[in-house]
Amino acid sequence: MTRRPPLALAVxxxxxxxxxxxxxxxxxxxxxxxxxxxQLASHEVRQALRLxxxxxxxxxxxxxxxxxxxxxxxxxxxxxxRALVRALALLPIVLPPVxxxxxxxxxxxxxxxxxxxxxxxxxxLPFTTAGAVVAETFVAMPFVVLATEAGLRSLDPRYEEAxxxxxxxxxxxxxxxTLPLLAPSLGAGAALCWARALGExxxxxxxxxxxxxxxxxxxxxxxxxxxxxxxxxxxxxxxxVAVSVVVLVLLRRRLFPA
Amino acid sequence: xxxxxxxxxGAGGFSVxxxxxxxxxxxxxxxxxxxxGKTTLLRAVAGLSTLDDGRVVVGGRVVEDRRAGIRVPVEDxxxxxxxxxxxxxxHLSLLDNVAFGLRARGVGRAEAAARARLRLDRVGLADRAxxxxxxxxxxxxxxxxxxxAVAVEPTLLLLDEPFxxxxxxxRAEARHHLRDELAVFGGTAVVVTHDPVEAMTLASRLLxxxxxxxxxxxxxxxxxxxxxxxxxxxxVGVNLFRGRxxxxxxxxxxxxxxxxxxxxxxxxxxxxxxxxVALHRHPPEGTPRNVWAGVADRVEHLGERVRVRVGGAVxxxxxxxxxxxxxxxxxxxxxxxASLKATEVTVFPV
Numbered sequence: 001m002t003r004r005p006p007l008a009l010a011v012x013x014x015x016x017x018x019x020x021x022x023x024x025x026x027x028x029x030x031x032x033x034x035x036x037x038x039q040l041a042s043h044e045v046r047q048a049l050r051l052x053x054x055x056x057x058x059x060x061x062x063x064x065x066x067x068x069x070x071x072x073x074x075x076x077x078x079x080x081x082r083a084l085v086r087a088l089a090l091l092p093i094v095l096p097p098v099x100x101x102x103x104x105x106x107x108x109x110x111x112x113x114x115x116x117x118x119x120x121x122x123x124x125l126p127f128t129t130a131g132a133v134v135a136e137t138f139v140a141m142p143f144v145v146l147a148t149e150a151g152l153r154s155l156d157p158r159y160e161e162a163x164x165x166x167x168x169x170x171x172x173x174x175x176x177x178t179l180p181l182l183a184p185s186l187g188a189g190a191a192l193c194w195a196r197a198l199g200e201x202x203x204x205x206x207x208x209x210x211x212x213x214x215x216x217x218x219x220x221x222x223x224x225x226x227x228x229x230x231x232x233x234x235x236x237x238x239x240x241v242a243v244s245v246v247v248l249v250l251l252r253r254r255l256f257p258a
Numbered sequence: 259x260x261x262x263x264x265x266x267x268g269a270g271g272f273s274v275x276x277x278x279x280x281x282x283x284x285x286x287x288x289x290x291x292x293x294x295g296k297t298t299l300l301r302a303v304a305g306l307s308t309l310d311d312g313r314v315v316v317g318g319r320v321v322e323d324r325r326a327g328i329r330v331p332v333e334d335x336x337x338x339x340x341x342x343x344x345x346x347x348x349h350l351s352l353l354d355n356v357a358f359g360l361r362a363r364g365v366g367r368a369e370a371a372a373r374a375r376l377r378l379d380r381v382g383l384a385d386r387a388x389x390x391x392x393x394x395x396x397x398x399x400x401x402x403x404x405x406x407a408v409a410v411e412p413t414l415l416l417l418d419e420p421f422x423x424x425x426x427x428x429r430a431e432a433r434h435h436l437r438d439e440l441a442v443f444g445g446t447a448v449v450v451t452h453d454p455v456e457a458m459t460l461a462s463r464l465l466x467x468x469x470x471x472x473x474x475x476x477x478x479x480x481x482x483x484x485x486x487x488x489x490x491x492x493x494v495g496v497n498l499f500r501g502r503x504x505x506x507x508x509x510x511x512x513x514x515x516x517x518x519x520x521x522x523x524x525x526x527x528x529x530x531x532x533x534x535v536a537l538h539r540h541p542p543e544g545t546p547r548n549v550w551a552g553v554a555d556r557v558e559h560l561g562e563r564v565r566v567r568v569g570g571a572v573x574x575x576x577x578x579x580x581x582x583x584x585x586x587x588x589x590x591x592x593x594x595x596a597s598l599k600a601t602e603v604t605v606f607p608v
Contacts, residue, residue, distance in 0.1 A: 158345040161306050164332040165339040166359030167410055176358070180349040 032231045039235035047213050048221035056197040059136035063193050067144035075152035089145045101206025131208035132215045136197035143192040151185025188254040195247045260446035261414050264312040265302045274298050274470035285447045287461035295470040296450040300416050304339050305332040317413040338407035340417040344399045346391035353387040359410035377405040397428040408443045415447040454493045466490050499528040514572045517547040517600045527606045534602035535576035538595040548598040554588050568596045
């Protein structure tokens with residue numbers, strides 16, 4: 001249905017669009033276009049870029065490995081406390097990332113709940129690249145759980161039932177029927193998760209710190225560069241915007257059906 | 259007995275409480291009105307839902323017994339299941355669909371593919387082996403679904419309304435194919451349907467389910483002899499004639515001739531509703547070309563209508579108004595002539 005919007009809705013809607021668009025316009029307008037290539041080629045930037053790619057991809061992989069089984073359990077097994085587990089799985093979306101970072105320190109830090117165990121195993125997470133991966137996974141995993149569970153719920157259960165009547169064991173049903181049919185939902189969830197992990201700032205800086213080459217990912221680099229070399233910050237920001245736009249374009253059919 | 263089932267299961271206000279058995283090699287049609295619990299019963303036997311009470315024995319093996327605490331999971335029951343809308347795996351080729359069960363049971367890739375190809379060949383779809391299910395017509399999908407289910411040679415095959423998603427044209431052909439498939443399969447099968455023609459062309463025995471209970475169990479002839487409910491009477495009360503079509507007429511098994519409007523050839527099942535049969539006390543004149551002499555031997559009142567069985571060379575059931583039954587003094591029995599217009603006969607190839 002197409003209709004002419006009343007003025008009382010059209011005006012705030014237009015203001016809303018401007019509010020969202022202006023910062024991007026500012027970014028594009030202030031960008032030192034001639035020097036963008038040079039800025040992005042600098043050692044610090046390339047280091048941050050490489051680290052961001054490595055940590056965000058690792059975080060996405062970890063989120064898929066943990067999040068898909070969790071989504072399966074939430075969608076297919078009814079147990080006491082399921083609502084609580086689902087709330088827990090989605091909590092990082094609404095939790096301030098800095099709080100997430102503090103909580104991670106209290107769980108996996110040197111004096112944290114598992115700190116002693118981890119130390120005994122020779123694993124150190126805070127202020128390491130692995131810690132940056134953990135922080136990004138914590139914040140971004142809900143997107144995998146959310147998309148996968150929704151996909152599982154909309155999957156016709158008869159495919160899995162048919163597989164079982166043909167003699168397939170539950171793990172084989174999952175691997176050969178559920179997972180392939182789930183691929184589009186899982187792909188969308190993983191892409192959103194990756195985009196979120198790539199932009200992670202608060203939990204990472206709190207839990208993993210801001211060590212160039214080890215934990216200083218792109219968003220952290222942008223923040224630091226804003227003080228000393230604003231042109232570099234803008235160039236990095238443009239890169240992150242471009243990545244976000246690409247993810248949105250790739251997922252537009254899944255996120256906004258019809 | 260290949261299947262002995264005593265199933266009590268329910269959800270909400272609806273419950274199924276049914277006991278029945280199916281002999282080796284037998285094909286039974288599970289019939290009943292919509293909402294009678296046919297699918298629920300079938301799913302419970304397959305293990306796709308749990309029983310509240312009762313037991314299921316397949317090929318002599320107890321696969322579920324609530325009181326003994328036995329529940330064999332679906333994948334270990336050796337029960338094939340053909341779903342109403344076929345449920346072919348959309349991400350796999352036809353060949354991989356049919357080979358799926360063999361692969362799941364540990365058959366090697368090459369051998370599973372070879373055996374699946376034979377199955378596809380038998381249903382005439384070998385040249386489509388690499389197609390995805392989305393490209394199939396309803397009838398083709400149904401053939402693949404049956405081929406997939408029988409590929410693992412189950413002890414028992416369950417089919418849930420196999421023709422429900424097909425249009426009328428495709429049904430006759432699909433029925434024909436399924437009859438052949440079941441004959442080749444040679445195993446025990448239960449077919450859910452609510453179409454009497456399907457039930458009688460596919461099965462040698464009917465199991466009538468109403469409101470979750472088995473109300474009748476027997477051969478179509480035995481059930482139509484004494485229908486125990488209005489639904490059963492309607493279901494089996496139609497006049498069914500088996501015979502061989504020769505153009506404009508069918509030679510019935512008894513040798514009698516039945517004139518039909520549709521040209522046809524080969525083995526057929528001819529169906530005429532009792533309302534289409536007219537009764538006379540004297541040989542009728544005029545258009546009807548199917549006229550048989552007989553004896554009115556049972557008269558049943560169904561409200562304003564009266565159902566009359568006519569014994570003779572061509573046994574028939576006729577339904578006439580109460581007024582005409584009085585006029586013809588049918589309650590007295592005696593000799594009558596039954597007539598049936600050729601245009602009132604529907605012919606199904608079998």
